[in-house]
Amino acid sequence: xxxxxxxxxxxxxxxxxxxxxxxxQTWSHSYMFWYRQDLGHGLRLIYYSAAADITDKGEVPDGYxxxxxxxxxxxxxxxxxxxxQTSVYFCASSEGQGVSGELFFGEGSRLTVL
Amino acid sequence: QQQVKQSPQSxxxxxxxxxxxxxxxxxTAFDYFPWYQQFxxxxxxxxxxxxxxxxxxxxxxxxxxxNKSAKQFSLHIMDSQPGDSATYFCAARRNFNKxxxxxxxxxxxxx
Numbered sequence: 069x070x071x072x073x074x075x076x077x078x079x080x081x082x083x084x085x086x087x088x089x090x091x092x093q094t095w096s097h098s099y100m101f102w103y104r105q106d107l108g109h110g111l112r113l114i115y116y117s118a119a120a121d122i123t124d125k126g127e128v129p130d131g132y133x134x135x136x137x138x139x140x141x142x143x144x145x146x147x148x149x150x151x152x153q154t155s156v157y158f159c160a161s162s163e164g165q166g167v168s169g170e171l172f173f174g175e176g177s178r179l180t181v182l
Numbered sequence: 183q184q185q186v187k188q189s190p191q192s193x194x195x196x197x198x199x200x201x202x203x204x205x206x207x208x209x210t211a212f213d214y215f216p217w218y219q220q221f222x223x224x225x226x227x228x229x230x231x232x233x234x235x236x237x238x239x240x241x242x243x244x245x246x247x248x249n250k251s252a253k254q255f256s257l258h259i260m261d262s263q264p265g266d267s268a269t270y271f272c273a274a275r276r277n278f279n280k281x282x283x284x285x286x287x288x289x290x291x292x293x
Contacts, residue, residue: 099279110188110271111226111283118279126280158225162279169214169275173225 071095074159074174082182087146089177091159099162100142101126101171102134104155111158117142149181185209186274188284195262196292203257203287205272210253212274217246217257218283220269229270230257262291 072093081087093100102114103126113126115134123134131153133145146153156178160171188205195201205215216231232239232246232255239246243260259266272284 101279101281103283108191108285109184110186110285111273113281116279127282160225169278170216170228170231171218171226171281173227175223175225 072159072161072172072174074157074177076177077175078178080180080182081149083150084148087149087179089144089146089157089159089179091142091144091174093140093142093159093161093172095161095163095172096139097161097163097172098139100136101160101162102132102142102144103158103160104128105158105176106155114144114157146179149179151181153179154181155179184285185282186272186284188272188287190287191285192288192290194290194292197262197264199262199291201259201262201266201289201291203270203272203289204254205256205274205284206252206254207274207282208253209274209276211276212282214275215246215248215255216273216275216281217244218271218273220271220286226271259289262289264291264293267291 075090101116103111112128117123117136120139156176158176159174217229218226219229220226230241230244245258248255270287273281275281
């Protein structure tokens with residue numbers, strides 16, 4: 069059972085380059101999320117999606133673009149990477165408006181922008 | 183402005199001790215308060231959660247205490263073990279899908 073997988077796990081890029089982080093889930097969960105994790109800030113929501121073709125901004129969306137053409141995939145694109153986007157990025161999914169609302173996280177993608 | 187404030191940032195206890203991590207919130211629209219545990223190189227995983235109509239929830243050695251009037255909740259780990267060494271995040275949810283996380287507490291349980 070694959071669950072939720074992220075790729076790449078590690079990425080080094082340069083300022084101004086475009087980067088895409090991939091996220092794939094095998095549970096058919098309705099909701100998918102992108103968080104970034106930075107020391108002292110915990111996890112901050114970048115974007116989320118309630119279903120295919122439905123996306124919405126989180127707390128820190130500037131500089132990021134998402135799409136969700138298929139339920140199982142939710143890629144995150146940094147159109148022109150900046151050093152402040154150096155972070156660990158986590159994709160998560162949940163069944164949606166259920167009782168538990170549990171978030172299931174991937175193992176993270178560590179991005180360094182030079 | 184952080185919606186959920188967590189303290190302390192780090193905590194060191196001896197094996198068998200009872201570490202306590204505290205969180206506070208302001209928004210009364212939050213309806214679900216989970217705690218997540220994260221080991222190095224891994225994603226966070228749900229540890230235990232509570233709803234605001236309950237004052238305490240216990241699962242094994244982990245207990246959440248919830249004070250609705252004070253808008254505070256805390257995680258207690260009974261008989262802590264070195265294997266509990268991890269980073270712990272509290273969170274609060276509103277609108278079914280918007281989770282706000284605390285800044286995290288790095289726990290080190292010494293043998």
